[in-house]
Amino acid sequence: MSRLALVTGGTRGIGRAISVALRKAHYRVVANYSGNDAAAKEFTAETGVPAVKFDVGDFAACEAAIQKITAEHGPIEILINNAGITRDTTLHKMTPQQWDEVIRTNITSCFNLSRLVIESMRGRSFGRIVNIGSINGQSGQFGQSNYAAAKAAMHGFTKALALEAAAKGITVNTICPGYINTDMVRAVPEPVLQKIVAKIPVGRLGEPEEIARCVLFLAADEAGFITGSQLTVNGGQYML
Numbered sequence: 001m002s003r004l005a006l007v008t009g010g011t012r013g014i015g016r017a018i019s020v021a022l023r024k025a026h027y028r029v030v031a032n033y034s035g036n037d038a039a040a041k042e043f044t045a046e047t048g049v050p051a052v053k054f055d056v057g058d059f060a061a062c063e064a065a066i067q068k069i070t071a072e073h074g075p076i077e078i079l080i081n082n083a084g085i086t087r088d089t090t091l092h093k094m095t096p097q098q099w100d101e102v103i104r105t106n107i108t109s110c111f112n113l114s115r116l117v118i119e120s121m122r123g124r125s126f127g128r129i130v131n132i133g134s135i136n137g138q139s140g141q142f143g144q145s146n147y148a149a150a151k152a153a154m155h156g157f158t159k160a161l162a163l164e165a166a167a168k169g170i171t172v173n174t175i176c177p178g179y180i181n182t183d184m185v186r187a188v189p190e191p192v193l194q195k196i197v198a199k200i201p202v203g204r205l206g207e208p209e210e211i212a213r214c215v216l217f218l219a220a221d222e223a224g225f226i227t228g229s230q231l232t233v234n235g236g237q238y239m240l
Helices: 013-024 037-047 059-073 096-124 135-139 145-168 190-198 208-219
Strands: 004-007 028-033 051-053 078-081 127-132 170-177 230-233
Touching: 004 013, 013 028, 013 037, 013 078, 013 208, 028 037, 028 059, 037 051, 051 059, 059 096, 078 096, 078 208, 096 127, 096 145, 096 170, 127 145, 127 208, 135 145, 135 170, 145 170, 170 208, 208 230
Parallel strands: 004 028, 004 078, 028 051, 078 127, 127 170, 170 230
Antiparallel strands: none
16 A cells, blocks of 8 residues: 655645645645635545645644544655745734744644654654745745744754654655745735846746655655755755
8 A cells, every 4th residue: 555645734835736746656645724625625626635624733633633534544654744824024013923823833733743643653664754944944034033933943853853763764854945836925026026036046936846846755765865854945046
């Protein structure tokens, strides 16, 4: 039987591309979502990927969802922590709620889901955890102290968990996309978007499918010697 992957935020944007790519590569896939029921139903009808609604920032909700997914589909062997939100504003205007919502969804979710699948992965001596970070967690971004903090923390989490899990056949890696052609980026006013693209050496936005290809590479059985790594996919905009 093919391996089972869970993709959080897996019905839209980069997450959708990841879900579709994994399914086309003959993995079994479950996609998480938190909002639009009609859109999730349409996603499942179009892709054949079941969508499960739960709040990735709520440990109890995640626990119930993992139990349900495991009962219906089997153990999760590949976890893609992709769910993320923005609540952009400068720090002197940021509310505690705006801070907490971003931290909860973008990094607490990584703890929640990883904690709930790691014991099963350890017991099976196999696991792949891929965390979707951001260029803005590497370089910082005006008006995103909450988002940048969460995405920067993600890689520290990745490295620590990679060290803990390596001996059990589990790899943990981060992919850091640059500016990708998604609804979120397309919503940026055109003059601002043009300035962003002008700073990208390859001269264009990335495509969600380009991030999905990176996920396929890291999720493969053959990628067992890559762990604790940060894969930067940004068209040369920010070079480590």
